[in-house]
Amino acid sequence: MRRTLTVDDIDDLAIGAWIIGTGGGGNPYLNHLNVRNLMDDGRTFELISADELADDAQVAVLSTMGAPVVMQERLQDSRDVARAVEIMADHLGSSFDALMSTEIGGSNAFQPLMAAAHLDLPVVDADAMGRAYPEAQMTSFAIAGLQPWPLSLVDPRGVEAVITRVPTWKWMERASRVLTVETGSMAATCKAPRTGAEVKQWGVTGSMSFAIELGATVRRAQRHHEPPVEAVTKVAGGKVLFRGKIVDVERRTTGGFLRGRARLDGLEAWSGGGVELEFQNEWLVARLDGEVIATVPHLICLLDDESGEAVGTETARYGQRVALIAMTAPELFRSEAGLRYVGPRAMGYDFDPVDPLAPEAKA
Amino acid sequence: MRRTLTVDDIDDLAIGAWIIGTGGGGNPYLNHLNVRNLMDDGRTFELISADELADDAQVAVLSTMGAPVVMQERLQDSRDVARAVEIMADHLGSSFDALMSTEIGGSNAFQPLMAAAHLDLPVVDADAMGRAYPEAQMTSFAIAGLQPWPLSLVDPRGVEAVITRVPTWKWMERASRVLTVETGSMAATCKAPRTGAEVKQWGVTGSMSFAIELGATVRRAQRHHEPPVEAVTKVAGGKVLFRGKIVDVERRTTGGFLRGRARLDGLEAWSGGGVELEFQNEWLVARLDGEVIATVPHLICLLDDESGEAVGTETARYGQRVALIAMTAPELFRSEAGLRYVGPRAMGYDFDPVDPLAPEAKA
Numbered sequence: 155m156r157r158t159l160t161v162d163d164i165d166d167l168a169i170g171a172w173i174i175g176t177g178g179g180g181n182p183y184l185n186h187l188n189v190r191n192l193m194d195d196g197r198t199f200e201l202i203s204a205d206e207l208a209d210d211a212q213v214a215v216l217s218t219m220g221a222p223v224v225m226q227e228r229l230q231d232s233r234d235v236a237r238a239v240e241i242m243a244d245h246l247g248s249s250f251d252a253l254m255s256t257e258i259g260g261s262n263a264f265q266p267l268m269a270a271a272h273l274d275l276p277v278v279d280a281d282a283m284g285r286a287y288p289e290a291q292m293t294s295f296a297i298a299g300l301q302p303w304p305l306s307l308v309d310p311r312g313v314e315a316v317i318t319r320v321p322t323w324k325w326m327e328r329a330s331r332v333l334t335v336e337t338g339s340m341a342a343t344c345k346a347p348r349t350g351a352e353v354k355q356w357g358v359t360g361s362m363s364f365a366i367e368l369g370a371t372v373r374r375a376q377r378h379h380e381p382p383v384e385a386v387t388k389v390a391g392g393k394v395l396f397r398g399k400i401v402d403v404e405r406r407t408t409g410g411f412l413r414g415r416a417r418l419d420g421l422e423a424w425s426g427g428g429v430e431l432e433f434q435n436e437w438l439v440a441r442l443d444g445e446v447i448a449t450v451p452h453l454i455c456l457l458d459d460e461s462g463e464a465v466g467t468e469t470a471r472y473g474q475r476v477a478l479i480a481m482t483a484p485e486l487f488r489s490e491a492g493l494r495y496v497g498p499r500a501m502g503y504d505f506d507p508v509d510p511l512a513p514e515a516k517a
Numbered sequence: 518m519r520r521t522l523t524v525d526d527i528d529d530l531a532i533g534a535w536i537i538g539t540g541g542g543g544n545p546y547l548n549h550l551n552v553r554n555l556m557d558d559g560r561t562f563e564l565i566s567a568d569e570l571a572d573d574a575q576v577a578v579l580s581t582m583g584a585p586v587v588m589q590e591r592l593q594d595s596r597d598v599a600r601a602v603e604i605m606a607d608h609l610g611s612s613f614d615a616l617m618s619t620e621i622g623g624s625n626a627f628q629p630l631m632a633a634a635h636l637d638l639p640v641v642d643a644d645a646m647g648r649a650y651p652e653a654q655m656t657s658f659a660i661a662g663l664q665p666w667p668l669s670l671v672d673p674r675g676v677e678a679v680i681t682r683v684p685t686w687k688w689m690e691r692a693s694r695v696l697t698v699e700t701g702s703m704a705a706t707c708k709a710p711r712t713g714a715e716v717k718q719w720g721v722t723g724s725m726s727f728a729i730e731l732g733a734t735v736r737r738a739q740r741h742h743e744p745p746v747e748a749v750t751k752v753a754g755g756k757v758l759f760r761g762k763i764v765d766v767e768r769r770t771t772g773g774f775l776r777g778r779a780r781l782d783g784l785e786a787w788s789g790g791g792v793e794l795e796f797q798n799e800w801l802v803a804r805l806d807g808e809v810i811a812t813v814p815h816l817i818c819l820l821d822d823e824s825g826e827a828v829g830t831e832t833a834r835y836g837q838r839v840a841l842i843a844m845t846a847p848e849l850f851r852s853e854a855g856l857r858y859v860g861p862r863a864m865g866y867d868f869d870p871v872d873p874l875a876p877e878a879k880a
Contacts (some may be wrong), residue, residue: 241681245608312684312694319677329676332699336691423770 155203156276164189164199164267166369171263171281171505172464173368174361174481178412179260179286180222181466189264190234190411191230194272199267200276203271204359204442207252207350213278216265217256217350219290219307219330220340222435222468223408225261228340232268234308235469238344239269241306246347250383254278254353256345258361259286259436260466264340277362284358284484286488287451288435290330291323292496294486295348296487298356306344309337312356320396321401323495329363335410358484384479395440395447395509396429396478397421397459403427416456418478431456431477433467434438439473439500440478449508518566520637522630527552527562527730527813533786534626535827536731536749537724537844539816541775541799543624543647544829548654551595552627555634562630563639570615570713575601575680576641579628581618582653582693583703584770584873585798585831588624591703594633597671600748601707602632604669608679609710617716619656619708619788621724623651623829624798628705633648633731640644643720648845651798653693654686655859657849658711660721661719665689667708672700686858704800723849745825746840749818757791757872758803758810759841760784760822774798779819779833781841792818796830801864803841812866814846814859843873 159167168186171179193199207229216235218225218395243249249433255265256327258281266277282293296302302323307315309328316331317476326346334341348357368390375385405414411434413425418429427443437454440447448454457477482488487496488507494500498509522530531549534542556562570576579598581588606612614766616629616636621644629640645656658667661793665686670678683689689709697704711720731753738748750757761781768777774797781792790806800817803810811817818826822838845851850859851870857863860870 245679245681311688312682313679313680313688314682315680315692316608317676317678319673319675320607325674325676328699329678329696332695333692336695 156206157201157478159199161190161193163366164193166361166366166373166412168264168369169364169372169463170257170367170369171317172260172466173260173457174365174453175260175286175464175466176436176455177433177467178222178288179257179262180225180265181469182261184229185264185268186231189267192232195269199270201279202276202361204278204280204354204357207278207353209351211251212248212352213252213254213347213348213350213353214242214250215282216257216269216343217262217345218265218340218342219334221408221410221412222466223412224339226468228338230342231310232271234310235265235268235342236272238306238308238342239273241308242304242315242344242347245304245306250275252276252278254357255281257281257283257286258365259283262286263362263365266362278353279362280357280359282351282357284361284448288434288498290327290345294356294358295352295506296323297441297486297492297495299344300348300352300356302346304346307341308343311337313337318439329411333393334430339407339410344361350416370501375462381406383457383459383479386457386462387449390481392481394477395510396442398429398476400470400472400474400476403472412431412468418460418476434501435467437467439498439503444507448480448510449498449503450501451484451487451507452509453481453491455479482509482511520564521571522562522564524553524556526729527556527738528724529729530626531732531733532735532826533728533730533830534621535623536818536820537621537728537828538623538649538817539799540796540830541585543588544832545576545624545627548624548627548631552630555595558610560634562633564642565639566614567641567643567717567720569611570716572712572714574614574617574713575611575712576617576711576716576720577605577613578617578619578708579632579706580625581628581703581705582697582706582742584773584775585829586770586775587702588683589831591673591701592704593705594673595634595675598705599635600627601669601671601705602636602678604671604679605667605707605710607668608667613638615639615641617720618644620644620646620649620729622646624650626725640725641716642725643716643722644724647721647724649799650859651707653690657687657719657721658715660849660855660858661720663711663715665707665709665873668693669711670696670768671702672704674700677698684705694773702773705772707739726800732740737823738825746820746822746842749820749825750842753844755842755844757807757840757842758873762837763793763833763835763837763839766835775831781839797864798830799808802861809868810872811843812861812871813864814850814855814870815872816844816846820840845872845874855864
């Protein structure tokens with residue numbers, strides 16, 4: 155499958171990617187406008203399925219690292235994203251055949267498009283998270299044990315670096331994170347390149363077209379005045395956990411991350427009490443009246459109850475009417491190896507994962 | 518001039534480099550033993566004068582970055598130093614003709630020797646500071662406006678990186694410093710390579726043989742029971758500013774640096790009151806009864822009054838009998854361009870430099 159993305163696709167992607175960003179990955183708003191602008195300038199974007207890749211194809215894997223709050227104020231130049239790919243190609247002494255995103259969630263879904271505008275390369279319909287996760291080692295490629303290096307990094311003011319070797323995936327996260335924080339908490343990165351065979355075996359394939367479909371579903375429901383939250387859970391196989399309004403948000407930008415918690419109170423029509431959501435860029439854990447009802451690696455999404463669009467950890471504010479929904483994570487991330495990277499314990503919690511959609515779940 | 522260094526040269530270098538380290542650059546003790554060990558294993562070290570370099574010779578410029586206190590406890594493997602040079606050569610796609618030290622002061626004087634043991638390259642009799650300074654942009658090469666990138670970095674646990682571009686020398690310091698701190702406050706770095714022509718024009722030439730001569734002078738005085746401090750000031754053109762004992766040391770390791778202050782009280786035979794020394798890895802400012810009597814870029818050295826050997830910012834302790842001496846910095850570092858990098862204002866002080874050896878100086 156190979157197709158040229160339309161303006162509608164791009165608009166749908168902005169909505170869908172923000173939903174499966176699970177609160178993080180950055181608000182796509184600015185990058186969405188950026189890509190719309192590039193389209194107005196005549197750039198076109200080819201989406202190819204992972205199947206189209208030759209086994210020895212070289213794929214550049216892109217994401218912008220940093221704190222979502224910073225990205226709200228510091229605009230990204232698409233040439234910086236392309237520059238990260240060029241630095242990597244220089245370092246390797248070879249060229250790339252395609253581009254893909256590390257994380258389909260949020261703003262990072264647009265990274266390969268921003269680079270493609272300058273590099274004339276197709277974008278692979280895949281990512282390495284199937285959502286957004288806070289840290290760079292929380293990918294299917296890391297879970298698979300693939301090589302974590304090299305990584306190239308570009309900051310808007312012109313600091314450029316290549317991390318050429320690391321002992322572990324976590325060390326790649328640490329080394330690239332401190333450079334990102336020091337240069338202002340926003341840097342375009344090109345992660346360890348992958349072959350076509352690696353993307354086909356270990357990538358979360360079809361995730362970009364899924365995000366586009368999800369966004370199209372929301373827009374269709376909006377147009378037809380149907381309940382958009384239910385449209386989302388239907389197409390995504392998700393479940394509504396709670397409806398209410400945001401009554402408190404604590405947020406701090408620390409160590410290159412946005413951390414904090416949000417509290418939701420139930421509305422009168424809803425019998426439940428209060429929900430607390432904890433986040434590190436993304437929503438990690440949901441508690442209902444103190445009991446854990448959903449955790450990573452499963453997708454915890456907060457949606458505006460009227461529009462069905464995502465409420466992000468950096469945009470959540472007092473008074474918003476929201477629906478809390480959950481979706482089950484892909485199997486690789488639920489495996490024993492996967493949980494070591496993306497389970498609650500990998501994020502500092504002392505409990506097992508909770509999937510509210512699993513048959514044994516109480517919620 | 519080209520000569521093979523003897524064991525005596527190496528022993529002299531350890532003493533001389535520690536003196537002109539002005540309290541910093543790291544205690545050479547461990548690296549000295551390391552190089553002695555490499556000599557016992559049959560390695561030889563060629564010292565060549567900068568004049569020997571062809572104009573287009575490629576020179577690798579080496580230093581270990583970090584906090585001296587950490588280096589007292591975390592031993593350095595000479596292969597890591599050589600590895601920084603190899604990574605740089607890989608990055609450039611070319612090879613090196615010689616090695617030199619960024620800073621002749623302290624432990625860093627031994628860096629090119631440690632790499633040379635594995636790379637079979639001569640060591641240039643030059644550095645880029647003529648002493649030790651706390652930050653990586655405080656070099657003759659930066660003052661000359663030469664290109665600050667690339668820089669390669671190796672940490673003992675195997676994080677390897679190349680910083681391929683920076684907007685300023687200060688940004689190279691910041692980017693390499695955060696990587697150093699994150700990986701444990703000790704990393705071998707290979708700075709921006711220099712041509713033979715650049716080293717001849719902008720290097721502090723002859724600094725390694727000067728450090729060796731200074732150390733030989735101290736050892737000779739020790740053998741002949743002559744006052745070693747006066748022997749140092751005579752050969753180095755220095756001046757004794759104060760004699761006394763250390764009565765207080767405040768030290769903290771922060772941001773990858775060792776910072777703090779030391780207080781000296783005069784001994785009875787000495788009419789003066791108290792001296793306060795402030796340091797950031799190196800002694801930066803000396804005050805006598807509150808009045809500034811010496812500052813960077815001039816060399817402020819604290820010597821054990823009995824042995825004539827250096828007392829470092831990380832080894833200074835209560836009760837030591839010391840002599841405070843000063844030497845005038847080379848002209849380049851005293852120039853207007855030089856002071857922007859290494860003057861008191863560059864280190865956060867709001868006053869002009871004070872050279873106690875200048876005719877107009879009061880002290």
